Amino acid sequence: GAGVSQSPSNKVTEKGKDVELRCDPISGHTALYWYRQRLGQGLEFLIYFQGNSAPDKSGLPSDRFSAERTGESVSTLTIQRTQQEDSAVYLCASSSHSGTGGRGELFFGEGSRLTVL
Amino acid sequence: AQSVAQPEDQVNVAEGNPLTVKCTYSVSGNPYLFWYVQYPNRGLQFLLKYITGDNLVKGSYGFEAEFNKSQTSFHLKKPSALVSDSALYFCAVRDGPYGNNRLAFGKGNQVVVIP
Structure with missing residues (x-):
């Protein structure tokens, strides 16, 4: 498709279970971001991938969170042993970076809404 | 680290x-700013971005924003608000x-346009 695609759109899980969230970026976009949006709050940076460079993982809130990206394509965000405070909308975005990076705007998916019971 | 208020x-x-949504920023270098x-x-x-050049940036849906380096601000503006502009702005x-x-x-910022 033409836009960023995320799945599942909604996920309800029990506390302690593992979840995987998937993001398909726009074809050709080398940069990929994951953000978390809690109810009534702004966007919290989680992780950033740029091409084959080492990812910027500095926003991951704990070692229960991890993310992978296959080349310049699909990314998965994994949350192990989920807790109720993990409930949020997880947003993925991609961007094309050319030359000196950072000028390009981000294109966001519609998010994966995670509810931990 | 960079931040926005x-x-x-x-x-x-x-x-x-007229609609105005306020934003101030903090960076160590030159800012790239987005709405x-x-x-x-x-x-x-x-909606729009400022990278370099003209301080007044025009974007989608009739929105514009003005980069002010001395005040470290990048306020979003629209001359005449529509009900359909009601949304959350970042x-x-x-x-x-x-x-x-x-x-x-x-x-x-939650924007509410009242008919």
């Missing part, structure tokens, strides 16, 4: 009146071009 939680404006809009249960949509900043590539977002 959006001081107002909610902005109420009558339809047809995004989020409609209910949707992802964020890009300001964001990146420390570019030689800083990290993290895009830091403000907490967002």
Whole structure:
């Protein structure tokens, strides 16, 4: 498709279970971001991938969170042993970076809404 | 690290009146500044950006923003608000071009346009 695609759109899980969230970026976009949006709050940076460079993982809130990206394509965000405070909308975005990076705007998916019971 | 402040939680404006959503930023280098809009249960949509050049930037849906370096501000404006402009607006900043590539977002402002 033409836009960023995320799945599942909604996920309800029990506390302690593992979840995987998937993001398909726009074809050709080398940069990929994951953000978390809690109810009534702004966007919290989680992780950033740029091409084959080492990812910027500095926003991951704990070692229960991890993310992978296959080349310049699909990314998965994994949350192990989920807790109720993990409930949020997880947003993925991609961007094309050319030359000196950072000028390009981000294109966001519609998010994966995670509810931990 | 770069950061953004959006001081107002909610902005109420009558339809047809000018709309302003405030944003101030903090970066160590030159700022790359962005505005995004989020409609209910949707992802964020890009409105406009300032990278370099003219301080007044025009974007989608009749929105514009003015970069003010001395006041470290990038306020979003629209001359005549529409009911359909009611949404959540986010300001964001990146420390570019030689800083990290993290895009830091403000907490967002809920805009309510009253018919």
